[in-house]
Amino acid sequence: MKELFVTAQYQMSLSPAITGIAGGVIMPANVSYHSVSRRALGKSYPYLKRRLLDPQMYLAELNAASCRKACAKLASYGWFPITREFPFDSSGQTQAEWRKEVMESIETAWTARVPTDVKQIDDCIRTCLTVQQQLGVEALILPAPLTQDINSTLSDELEWLERGLQLSHVIAPGTPAYASIALSDVALRGPDPFSNPLLSIVLDQLTARGIRGAYIVPVMASEDSYYFTHPHTVGALFRLCNGLKAGGVERVMVSFAGTAGLACLAAGADAWTTGWYRSQRRMRLSDFEIVEGRVVPAYYSHPLGGEFHMEGDLDRAVARGFLPRVADDTTASNGLLRALRAGRRVASVPEWRYALSNKAASIEHFLIACSRETASWATLDDATLQLEATRWLEAAYALSADLQRIGPFNPRTATNHQHGWLQAFQRFAAERY
Amino acid sequence: MPAFDPPLGPAEIDAAFPGRYLRIDVLKSGGQGAVFRVEFGPNQEQPAGASVALKIYYADQLEERTQREIDALKQVQVASLVRFVATGRISIRGLPCLWLETAFIEGESLADVIARGSLSVLQTARIAHDVAGALHELWAHRIVHRDVKPDNIMLRPDGHAVLIDLGVARHIALDSLTTYGKTWGTEGYLSPEQSRAVRSLTCKSDVFALGVVVQECLLGRHPTARRQPQLVAGGPATATLQSGLPSDFCALVDRMVHRDPVRRPQPAELVDDMLPFLLP
Numbered sequence: 001m002k003e004l005f006v007t008a009q010y011q012m013s014l015s016p017a018i019t020g021i022a023g024g025v026i027m028p029a030n031v032s033y034h035s036v037s038r039r040a041l042g043k044s045y046p047y048l049k050r051r052l053l054d055p056q057m058y059l060a061e062l063n064a065a066s067c068r069k070a071c072a073k074l075a076s077y078g079w080f081p082i083t084r085e086f087p088f089d090s091s092g093q094t095q096a097e098w099r100k101e102v103m104e105s106i107e108t109a110w111t112a113r114v115p116t117d118v119k120q121i122d123d124c125i126r127t128c129l130t131v132q133q134q135l136g137v138e139a140l141i142l143p144a145p146l147t148q149d150i151n152s153t154l155s156d157e158l159e160w161l162e163r164g165l166q167l168s169h170v171i172a173p174g175t176p177a178y179a180s181i182a183l184s185d186v187a188l189r190g191p192d193p194f195s196n197p198l199l200s201i202v203l204d205q206l207t208a209r210g211i212r213g214a215y216i217v218p219v220m221a222s223e224d225s226y227y228f229t230h231p232h233t234v235g236a237l238f239r240l241c242n243g244l245k246a247g248g249v250e251r252v253m254v255s256f257a258g259t260a261g262l263a264c265l266a267a268g269a270d271a272w273t274t275g276w277y278r279s280q281r282r283m284r285l286s287d288f289e290i291v292e293g294r295v296v297p298a299y300y301s302h303p304l305g306g307e308f309h310m311e312g313d314l315d316r317a318v319a320r321g322f323l324p325r326v327a328d329d330t331t332a333s334n335g336l337l338r339a340l341r342a343g344r345r346v347a348s349v350p351e352w353r354y355a356l357s358n359k360a361a362s363i364e365h366f367l368i369a370c371s372r373e374t375a376s377w378a379t380l381d382d383a384t385l386q387l388e389a390t391r392w393l394e395a396a397y398a399l400s401a402d403l404q405r406i407g408p409f410n411p412r413t414a415t416n417h418q419h420g421w422l423q424a425f426q427r428f429a430a431e432r433y
Numbered sequence: 434m435p436a437f438d439p440p441l442g443p444a445e446i447d448a449a450f451p452g453r454y455l456r457i458d459v460l461k462s463g464g465q466g467a468v469f470r471v472e473f474g475p476n477q478e479q480p481a482g483a484s485v486a487l488k489i490y491y492a493d494q495l496e497e498r499t500q501r502e503i504d505a506l507k508q509v510q511v512a513s514l515v516r517f518v519a520t521g522r523i524s525i526r527g528l529p530c531l532w533l534e535t536a537f538i539e540g541e542s543l544a545d546v547i548a549r550g551s552l553s554v555l556q557t558a559r560i561a562h563d564v565a566g567a568l569h570e571l572w573a574h575r576i577v578h579r580d581v582k583p584d585n586i587m588l589r590p591d592g593h594a595v596l597i598d599l600g601v602a603r604h605i606a607l608d609s610l611t612t613y614g615k616t617w618g619t620e621g622y623l624s625p626e627q628s629r630a631v632r633s634l635t636c637k638s639d640v641f642a643l644g645v646v647v648q649e650c651l652l653g654r655h656p657t658a659r660r661q662p663q664l665v666a667g668g669p670a671t672a673t674l675q676s677g678l679p680s681d682f683c684a685l686v687d688r689m690v691h692r693d694p695v696r697r698p699q700p701a702e703l704v705d706d707m708l709p710f711l712l713p
Contacts, residue, residue, distance in 0.1 A: 153633045162575065201633050204626065204694040208572070208635035247695040433696070 002378035003271040004371050005052070007255065007280035010035065012045045015364045017331055020371035023050030025255060025273050026135070029059055029288065033076040034088040034095055037135065053132045054255065055079065055143035057114065057124075057160075058182035058219060059285070064110035067288035071110045072102040079128040079143065081111040081120065114145040116156070118163075125164050129171045137175070139251070140168050141215045144180035148221075150187040150198045158205060165209070178213035178251065179206055181240065184221045185233045193235035193424075194431045202240065207247025214244050216254045216269075220284040227258050227306065227417035228282075234260050235424035238267035239431075245269075246433035256283035259305060262370065263421060265377050266389030267428055274370060276363040297352055297362040298412055299333065301326040302369050304403070305396035305421070306414025311354040313413040315345050320406050325399055330372070332365035386429060393422040441467040441489060441525065449525050453477060454487075466490040470537055478519070484537040485518050486597075489530050503533075505574040506599050514567035515587075515597040538595050543646070544583035551653030551675070554682055558710035560586065561647050563594040565707065568643065569700035572636035579634065581642035582622045583649060621645065621659030625692050628661055637694035640703065644668055644689025651675055651686075667692035682710055 003022035006014065009030035014021065024047050026036055042049035060080055064071040074080045076088070086102045086109070088095070115121050128143050142164030144157050161179055168177035187198050206214060218237060220228065228234050237257055244252045245268035253271045254261045258281040261272030274281055277295065298307040299314055304326055308314040317326060318340050327337050336352045339345075347353050351361035377385055400415040409415065440462035446469055447457055456472040469487045473479040506517045518534035543560065546552070552560075564586060571578055578585075578596065585598045618627055624641035627634055645668055648656040652674045657663040668690025671683040685706050691697050698706060 155633070158633070197631070200626070201631065204635050204637060205633060207695050208637050208699065210699060243695050248699075 001270060002265045002374055004374040005050075005253070005255075005271055005273040006047055006367065007273050007275040008045075008048065008051075009275065009277070009280060012039070012041075012048065014045070014047055014367070015360070017364055018047075018367045018371065020375050021047040021367065022271065023052065023138070024048040026051060026053045028053070028056050028074050028077050029070045030073065030279070032073045032088075032095070032099070033078070033131070034090075034098065038090075041136070050138050051135070052137050052139060052141055052178075052215075052253075053135055054141055054215065054217070055128045055132075055180065057128075057143035057180070058146035058217060058283075059288075060114045060145065061112050062110075062285060062288055063112060064107045068103045068106050070288040071106045072099060075102065075106060075110065077128070077131060079124045079131070081113060081115055081124070082106075082109045083111060084109045114156070118159075121160060121163055122167065125160070125167050126171065129164070129168055133172045133175065139176040139178050139213055140172055141178045142168065142180055144182060146182045146184060146219060147198070148184040148186055150190060150196065152187075152198060152201075154198075154201055154205060161206075161209070161211075165211070176212040176251070178215045178253070179209075179211050180215050180217065181206070182217040182219060183236070184219045185223070185228065185230065186221050188218070188236040189222060189230040189232045191232070192427070193232055193239040194427070196232075196236060196239075199236055199239055199243070203243040203247060206244060207249065211249060213251035213253070214240075214249050216240055216252065217256050217283055218254075219256075220282050224284070225417070226278060226281060226412070227414055228260055229417040229420045231420040231423040231427070234263070234421050235427055237264050238424060238428040241268040242428065242432050256281065258282060259370070260417075260421060262373060262377075263389055263393070263425060265374065266385045266425070267432070272374070276359070276366045294356045295359050296354060296356060297358050298366075299328075299336070299352065299362065300366040300369055301328045302373055302392075303328065303395060304399050304414070305392065305418055306400070307366075307412065309410035309412035310346050310352060311410065313409045314340075316406065316409075317403060322399075322403065322406075325402075328365075328369055330365050330368040332361050332368055336361075389425060390429065393418065393425050397422045437462070437467065437526070437528075443469065445525060446471070446487070446489070449523055455482070457487075460486065471534075485534045486515075486537045488533045488535070489523075489525065490533070505576060509570050509574055509576075511567055511570040513563035513593065513595055514570060515595055515599065517599065533599075535597065535599065538587040538589065538597065540587050540589040540595075542584055543586040543588055543594065543650070546588055547583055547649055547653060552650040554651070554679060554710055555713060556592070557647055557650040558682070558707045559592060560588070560594040560650060561643060562704055562707035562711060564596050564643055564646075565640075565700045565703035567596040568636055568639045569704060571639075572700055577634045577636060578639050578642075579618055579627065580622070581639050581646060582619050583646055584619075586646065618642075620661040621655055621657065621664070623661055623664065624694070625665055625667065626694060628665065635694060636700050637697045640689050640697045640700060641668070641691075641694070643703075644686055644697075647686050647689065648674055651678065664690075665692075679710070 005023045005025050006021050008024040008026045062071055075082050088098045115124050129140050132140050144160045241252050241264045252269045254264045254269050255273040297310045300307045323340055336349045339349045397418040400418040403415050443457035452474055454471040455474040458470045460470050461468040467489050471487045473483050475481045503520050516536035520533045523530050523532055587595045587597055622642040622645050624638040627638050656669050671686040688698055
C-alpha cells in the first residue's frame with residue numbers, strides 16, 4: 001500500500017475535489033492543542049479520519065525570542081519543557097487572548113532544551129502519548145530529539161526510543177508505535193548515503209528492536225529551497241526507507257521531504273506527507289523565525305517534478321513549445337491548460353492569475369496530482385515501481401535541463417533539484433537491498 | 434594494566450571470602466582474572482555444598498553502566514544462558530576486583546568439542562538454536578554479549594548449549610578478550626561493525642559471531658583461521674566450507690554472517706528458523 005497523507009495545519013479544510021488522501025498528520029507547531037482538541041477532526045475534515053500526530057520534539061531547541069508563535073503552540077501540548085504553564089480557560093478567554101498572553105511571556109518560559117533527565121523524559125513521553133491517544137490517532141509517533149551529528153552514537157535518541165516503546169505498551173497497548181527519525185541534512189549531505197555511518201547505526205538500531213513503524217523527518221538546514229537538491233540528502237532518505245523495510249519495519253512514513261517523499265515510495269516507503277504551503281513541505285527551523293508572506297500561485301508539473309512561478313515563467317515555457325512536456329492535467333488545471341493550448345496567457349485564467357493569495361487552484365491541483373501519482377504507484381510491484389520512478393526522474397531531469405536553456409527563471413520555478421534526485425535514485429538502485 | 438602474577442590461587446580466594454566457600458578448585462587462571470569452581474559453606478545465601486563458578490576480574494574502571502547491566506542480568510532467566518548468582522567488589526593483592534558467581538555448568542566447552550572434529554548439521558543447529566534463545570533474552574534487556582565464541586559456549590551432557598560469560602565482558606578486561614581497533618571482543622568473531630569500533634552495537638552483532646561459530650562447528654575449525662580482516666565484508670559463503678550441506682541451512686547461516694546487520698536475522702527469528710534442522 002502506498003499512501004499520501006496531508007500535513008494538517010490551522011486551516012485544516014481541503015477542497016472536496018481533492019480525493020484519495022489517506023489521512024493527515026497534525027503538526028503541533030501549526031495549531032495549538034486547545035484548537036485541535038476542540039475540533040471534530042474526522043467529521044469536519046474527512047481526510048483526518050485517519051490521523052497521526054507528529055510530536056515535533058525535534059523543535060525543542062527553537063529560540064522562543066524569534067519563534068514566539070511556534071513555541072506558543074508547541075507549549076500548549078504539554079510535553080515541551082517550559083517553566084510555567086499556560087492553561088486555556090475557554091470560559092474566560094478567547095483563543096486569540098490566550099495566544100496573545102502566551103506569546104508575550106513564552107520567551108521566558110520556553111527552556112529551549114531537550115529533556116535529559118530520565119524522569120523528565122518519561123513525563124514528556126507519557127504526556128505526548130496520552131494526548132495522541134486522546135486525539136484518536138491510528139498509530140503513536142514516539143517523540144525523539146533531532147540528530148545533527150553524523151558521528152552520533154544515538155545514545156540520547158535510543159533512550160527516548162526505549163522509554164517510548166515501554167510507555168506505549170502501557171498507555172496504548174493495542175496501538176502501533178512508530179519511531180521518530182529526525183535527521184538534519186547537515187548529517188546527511190557529507191558522505192555517500194551508503195557509507196554514512198549515522199544511517200548504518202539508525203538502521204541497525206531500529207530494525208534490531210522490531211519496531212512496527214518509522215516516521216522520518218529530514219530537517220533542512222544547509223539549503224533554502226522548496227526541494228532538497230543534494231543527492232546525498234535525498235539518497236539518505238532512499239537508503240533509510242529501503243533499509244527499514246528490508247529490516248522488517250512494517251510501515252515507513254516520510255514527512256517534510258516535499259515531492260521527494262513521492263520518490264521515497266519507490267525506495268520502500270509506505271506513505272509520504274506533504275501539503276502545498278512551504279511550511280507543509282519542508283522542515284526548516286529558521287522558517288519559524290519569519291512570518292510566511294502572502295502566497296502566490298504556482299503550477300505543479302509532475303513531468304517536471306516541480307513547479308512554475310506564474311509571473312511569466314510558465315508563459316515563457318509555453319511560448320517556447322514546452323506545454324506538451326510540462327502539462328499536468330487535473331480538474332483544477334484543465335481550464336488553465338485549455339487556455340494555454342488556445343494561445344492565451346496565464347493571466348487570462350482568473351484562478352491562476354499571478355496575484356497575492358490567489359492560491360486555491362494551485363493547492364487543489366497540487367494535491368490532486370500528488371494523490372493521482374501515489375494511487376498510480378500503489379498499483380505497481382516493487383520492480384515496476386522502481387522502473388517507473390527512474391523513468392520519471394530521467395524525464396524530469398531532461399525537461400529541467402531543457403528549460404534551463406531558456407532561463408533564467410524565478411527561483412520558485414524548480415529546475416535545480418532533478419539532477420540530484422536522479423543521481424540519488426540511480427545510486428540507490430545500484431545499492432538497494 | 435596490573436596483572437595477577439603469579440596467578441590467583443585457592444588460598445587467596447579463601448582468604449578474600451572467609452567462610453563463604455568450603456571447596457575451591459581452579460578452573461582457569463590468567464593475568465587479568467581467574468575462574469574457580471567453588472562449593473558454598475554453611476550459613477550462606479546458597480545451600481551448603483552447592484557449586485558455582487566464581488570469576489574474579491581485575492577491574493579498576495567499572496562503569497556505572499556495568500552495574501546497571503548486572504542488575505538487568507539478574508532478571509534474565511533462560512535455560513541456555515548461565516544463571517547469575519551474585520556479584521560484588523573486593524580487593525585482592527591491593528587491586529580492585531569484580532567477582533561474579535554464576536551457576537556451574539556441567540559439561541565441556543564447545544571449543545573443546547570442535548577441537549575433536551566437525552559437528553553434524555543437527556548438532557550445530559541445536560547449539561545455534563539454544564544460543565540464539567539466550568541472545569534473544571539478553572537483547573530483551575538490551576544487553577549485547579559481544580564475545581560469543583566457542584570458549585563461551587558450554588555443552589551440557591544432554592547436548593544442549595549454554596552461553597556463559599554473560600554480558601559483563603564488554604566493560605572489563607579479560608584475558609580471553611583482546612582489543613581490535615578500539616573495541617572489545619575476540620578476533621575472528623567480531624562483526625564488521627564491531628571491528629570498526631562502532632559503539633552502539635545490537636543483538637545483530639552477536640548473531641554474526643554466532644554465525645561464525647556455526648561455520649566453525651560445521652568445518653571443525655575456524656572458517657578464516659581467526660583472521661579478522663577476512664570478515665570485514667561478512668563471513669565466507671557457508672556452502673563453500675563443506676560440501677553436502679542443506680542449501681536452506683547454508684542460506685540461513687549466510688544471513689547470520691552477512692556484513693550488513695539489517696540483513697541478519699533477529700535472535701528470536703533465528704530460534705524459529707533453526708527448528709526445521711533439529712529434526713533427525
